[in-house]
Amino acid sequence: MTEATKATVKDYILREFLPGENPAALTDSTPLISGGILDSLSTLKLVTFLEEKFGVQIEAHEADVEHLDTITNIAALVHAKKA
Amino acid sequence: MAKTETQLAQKTTVSIPRILPIYAFVAGGAITALAAGADLIGIAGLFGKNGDWQSKLMLSGLVIAAIGAALDLTFGQRGLLAWLKPIVLDWPGLFKFLTIAAQLGLLLVIMRTCYLEHNAFYEKVMPLVFYGFIIHHLLPRPYRLTFFIVLSLAAFLSVLGFADSAWLIGLSLLLIGICHLPIAFAARVAILLIAAGALTAARFGYMPVPWTKALWPILASMLMFRLIIYLYDLKHNQVPPDKAGFAHTLSYFFLLPNVAFPLFPVVDYSTFCQTYYDDDDYRIYQTGIKWMFWGVVHLLIYRYINYYWIISPEKVHDTGTLVQYLVTNYALIIRISGQFHLIIGILHLFGFNLLRIMDLYFLSTGFTDYWRRVNVYWKEFIQKLFFYPAYCRMRKAGNMTKLVVATTWGFLITWFFHAYQWFWIRGAFLLSLPDILFWLGIGLLVLTNSIYETKYGRKRVLVKGKATLKEIASKTLRAAGVFVVMSLLWSLWISPSLAEWIDLISNTEVSLPELGMTLLLIIAGIGSAMLVNEKWSARSTAAPKSRLAFFRFALPTAAAILLLYFLAQPAYAFRLGAKASDFIAELKMDRLNDRDAVLLERGYYEQLYNVHSFNSQLWELYAKKPDDWKPLTETDAVRKTDDLMKYEIVPSYVGSLLDVPFKANRWGMRDDDYEQTPPPNTYRIALLGASVIMGSGVVHEETFEHLLEQRLNREHAKGKYDKYEILNFSVGGYHIIQQLMLLENKVLAFQPNAIFCFAHTRDENRTSGYLGEIADLEIPYGELREIMQRAGLTKKMKHKKTLQLLEPFKYEIMSWAYSRMVRICRERNILPIWICLPSATGRNDSIYATELVRVATEAGFGVLNMTDVYDSEAGAYLQVAPWDTHPNAKGHRLIANRLYAELQIMDKTIPFAFSVAK
Known part of the structure; x- marks a missing residue:
């Protein structure tokens, strides 16, 4: 479940924000927000994607480094929401 | 097994007599430090008129500490040994610490030699930072946060004095306490709003207050944003329990450098807690030294622009003077940047590994980029508390609608908070058309840029490669565009009225060839900076800082500090020749620029003029001015006349002016009485x-x-x-x-x-x-x-x-x-x-x-x-x-x-x- 979530999220990030980049360079622990890949607009775009794709509701205060900085964190958040 | 448990029990159950010596040592040390630093924190008066008791108390403290140390090492727990041993034996750590302390010492000397910012900062706060840093580092980690709070309170006492400090602490604790009342969140917010209402009435002058006017800006900058963030984070449990607590809360509100800087970065509470010692101690300290160094450099550059290049709007008449006016006034933002770098640098010295706050904003390649870089903390604050919640609330709306509404809301709030900040610091609500238009302009530009980025995306990379010349050229042109537009908007912001700004722009004889030349110069300047930055950042990416050895990381900053130190010493500056020496001497002087000096002087002749923006040093001076400090024309010592004289001194007037007695003779002269005939x-x-x-x-x-x-x-x-x-x-x-x-x-x-x-x-x-x-x-x-x-x-x-x-x-x-x-x-x-x-x-x-x-x-x-x-x-x-x-x-x-x-x-x-x- 988590691995599938990670793969879906990774695929989305590569497609939407990092077209043309080497997929291997994006790991589960690559810093997305603190590394400058996700800014406020792309974070919200990602939130909208997660809500639509996984049928969860992410609150405004969860759109932060703690929850969305890595693919692992994102998958954990989705997992916690679905549990 | 039973033996081990008994030993453990013995270790954890410390007998009181055996632990007393270490307490005696700490108490003795504290008494010595208090007596030694009495002058610094303004309590020397407590030790007798001539400080008679100060030396005696210092000596007593030393004796108590020595007895405590001797008893601890002989009959006690040997806690002193356990504490000092790792410090002394960790040679690399000790050497790193001494390197950092030496750099901090040099920075302190530079700040004092150059009179950086104001005397409360370089004479009181910075020495406390220096001595405090040394003690803080030597303390075991669990005691450091408490020590930081004590040091911060000492700084408040030192700058504000007893009475104001007591009020500041009391009011802050009261308001923080309300956040923790065991009642519904909405009720706590309501009580806080009532308290804020009472303070607003007092700030407007409707209610008398027992503290001085000097307290308002500090009290305001401590609480006006931090309380909002703190409440939000409390509501959403943003900080894990192991990283929060009473000491974190107090240190968040009583931030040491705050007492010297009313314009203070909007530090986020959860970031503040979560970044506390989240990296190697020495690396955090050295990063702080680096930001402080850059703060000093920014402030010196600010002086250079302020003393030599700033012109008043009256002097603008052609392309050259117009561009000079626009660019130099916009460049003055570097002062805020310098102050913020100093503040964040100081906080690093006490373990708070906060982000850099203003990041190469002159090289922003778009307006969203500018918004992200110019004040990172502010952007995060607006984003977290207003932009995201607004966006997420409109789940059913289309993405574009959500973006437009949330961005507009974010900028509306930014404008309001700017006026709100101005109110608490200056005591008057800022409601001016240029201010509204400025924020509206930035809002529209950022919104347009955001829509563009949403539609067409923004180039992001996982691994930063070497930029090509074409990429650098493209970035340069975009950065130059942002710079020109921001300079124009900035000039609008600092104008007393829209009419005067239009007047300034429309009455200038602009020559197109000259304008073209000036634009080329701006592009060349930004292009050079961009080239250096790209080269530097490519090098940084190639050798990430985390992998650099500490001394390799510290060396460039240490060398630059040493160079700056020598330049600031007249004996060395003199060797560069008379001209260079004079230039350095001028830069070291803290003064108003000619325009502000004239405006300050004019404050006595005319109404307060053009000091409503944070662009000028004047507002800081006026913020300290007591309300009853009135020029002659605003007192009853003069009466109006109907001719060109406009007014004259009332004969035989007896009263006061600028806090001193003012008496006029029967002829209306401020003088002794004389007969008309000699x-x-x-x-x-x-x-x-x-x-x-x-x-x-x-x-x-x-x-x-x-x-x-x-x-x-x-x-x-x-x-x-x-x-x-x-x-x-x-x-x-x-x-x-x-x-x-x-x-x-x-x-x-x-x-x-x-x-x-x-x-x-x-x-x-x-x-x-x-x-x-x-x-x-x-x-x-x-x-x-x-x-x-x-x-x-x-x-x-x-x-x-x-x-x-x-x-x-x-x-x-x-x-x-x-x-x-x-x-x-x-x-x-x-x-x-x-x-x-x-x-x-x-x-x-x-x-x-x-x-x-x-x-x-x-x-x-x-x-x-x-x-x-x-x-x-x-x-x-x-x-x-x-x-x-x-x-x-x-x-x-x-x-x-x-x-x-x-x-x-x-x-x-x-x-x-x-x-x-x-």
């Missing part, structure tokens, strides 16, 4: 001038007029003359035209032997401003009317316009007034002496006096140029208050002594009153 064989001198000559801010007995009169009578009376009388006809705010009228209508009746007409550098500009004000009145001087007509002055003309029109005629006006004065004097055998003083106390602005000296000399005055009167006391505090440039008693003594000496010299060429002196 006593026999008396040499009578009449003084004409404005507030400095009148003695604003000092008691009558301290004025140079009184001192000189006393000296003349003491050293020369009973010589050629039996008595000397100096009659002070000066009135605060009087210009040369008013002085001329005063001479004709009042002074002559007192039959003076000499007239001392005092001028200040740039009087010609002030006179132009005055003529603009009286253009609607009947002017009794035909020649003056004729000059004003030639200049094109009409009734109800704008201030700036009159200044521009009168600019070519300003010396002609002065020449006319001076010549008329001299003619009047000569006709009555009165000796006309003209004396020039600097505009601002403590300064030598002789370069501005040259033309005025020529005009006065040609008019026939005996000229005494005293623009260097304060040079002998360079660096001394000579003004009555930081926000008031009138000379204090010491300044008046300098003027009196110099004037006496000048008169003695002059007596040999122009016969004065000393020729037959005893």
Whole structure:
């Protein structure tokens, strides 16, 4: 479940924000927000994607480094929401 | 197994007598530190008038600490050994610590030598930071946060004093306490809003408060945003319990550097807690040193721009001056950047590994990029509390609608909070059209850019490669575009009104070739900076900082600090040659620029003008000015007249002015009483001038007029003359035209032997401003009317316009007034002496006096140029208050002594009153 979530999220990030980049360079622990890949607009775009794709509701205060900085964190958040 | 448990129990259950020695050691150390630092934190008075008890207490503390240490090492827990052993044995760590402490020490010396920011910072806060850092690091980790709070409170005590500090702490604890009341969240918010309402009423002055005005900006900057963030994070449990607590809360609100900086970064509570010692200690400290160094560099660059390049809007007339005005005013943002770097750097020294706050904003390649870089903390604050919640609330709306509404909301809040911040710091709500338009403009630009990025995306990379020349060129052009637009918007923001900004832009004769050249220069400048940055960041990416050895990481900053230290020392600066040495000396002086100095001075003559923005240093001075610190014209010491004089001193008035007694004689002079007809064989001198000559801010007995009169009578009376009388006809705010009228209508009746007409550098500009004000009145001087007509002055003309029109005629006006004065004097055998003083106390602005000296000399005055009167006391505090440039008693003594000496010299060429002196 988590691995599938990670793969879906990774695929989305590569497609939407990092077209043309080497997929291997994006790991589960690559810093997305603190590394400058996700800014406020792309974070919200990602939130909208997660809500639509996984049928969860992410609150405004969860759109932060703690929850969305890595693919692992994102998958954990989705997992916690679905549990 | 049983034995081990018993040993553990013995270890954890420490007997009180065995632990007492270590407590004695800590108590002794604390007493010693308190007594040693008593002067620094302003409690030396507690130890007797001459500090009698201070040394005794220090000695007692040392003895207690020594006994505690001896007992601990012999009969006690050997806790001291356990504490010090790892510090001493960790040689690399000790060496890193000493390297950081040495850099901090050098930075402290540089800040003090360069008088960086203000004396509360470099004389009180920075020494506390230095000593505090050393003790803090040597303490075991669990005690560090508590020590940081104690150190912060010591800084507040040091700068604000006992009473204000007590109020500040009490009020803050009360408001923080409300956040933790065991009631519903909404109820806590409601109580906080009621408390904020009461404070608002007090800030408006509707309610008396027991604290001084100086407390408001500090109290406000501590609480106005942090309480909002703190409440939000409490509500959403944003901080894990293991990273939060009472000590975290107190240290978040009582941030050490806050007491010296009312404009303070909006630090996020959860980030503050979560980044606390989240990396290697020494790396965090060294990063802090780096930010502090860059803070110092920014502040010195700010001074360079501020002293040498800033021009006032009145000077803008062509492409060159327009671009100079726009670019230099925008560049002044570097001061805020410098302050914020210093603040964040200091916090790093105590373990708070916060992000860099302002990040190469002049190289922003788009408006969203600019918004992200110019104040990272503010962007995060708006994003977290307003943008995201607004966006997420509109789940059913389309993405574009959500983006437009949330961004507009974010900028509306930003505008409101700017005015809100201004209210708490200055005490008046900022509601101006330029301010609204400025935020509206930025909001629209960011929104447009965001829509573009949402539609077409933004290039992001996982691994930053070497930028090609084409990429650098493209970035440069975009950055230059952002820079130009922001400079224009900034000029709008700092304009007193929209009309004046339109006037500034539309009345400038712009030449397209010159504009093209200027744009090319901007592109070249930004391109060079971009190239260096790309090269540097490529190098940084190639060797990530985390992998760099500490000393390799520290070396560039340490070397740069050392270089700056040597440059700041006169002995080394001198070797660079006289010009470079003078330049460095000028940069080291903390002063207002010429424009602000004039505006500060004008504050006494006119309404507060153009100090509503954070762009000027003036607002800081005015923020400290007590409400009852009023210029002469706003007191009942004067009464209005219907002519060009506008006002005059009320005869026999008794009251106070600028916190000192102010008494007028029966003739309406701020002076002793004199008969209108001089006593026999008396040499009578009449003084004409404005507030400095009148003695604003000092008691009558301290004025140079009184001192000189006393000296003349003491050293020369009973010589050629039996008595000397100096009659002070000066009135605060009087210009040369008013002085001329005063001479004709009042002074002559007192039959003076000499007239001392005092001028200040740039009087010609002030006179132009005055003529603009009286253009609607009947002017009794035909020649003056004729000059004003030639200049094109009409009734109800704008201030700036009159200044521009009168600019070519300003010396002609002065020449006319001076010549008329001299003619009047000569006709009555009165000796006309003209004396020039600097505009601002403590300064030598002789370069501005040259033309005025020529005009006065040609008019026939005996000229005494005293623009260097304060040079002998360079660096001394000579003004009555930081926000008031009138000379204090010491300044008046300098003027009196110099004037006496000048008169003695002059007596040999122009016969004065000393020729037959005893």
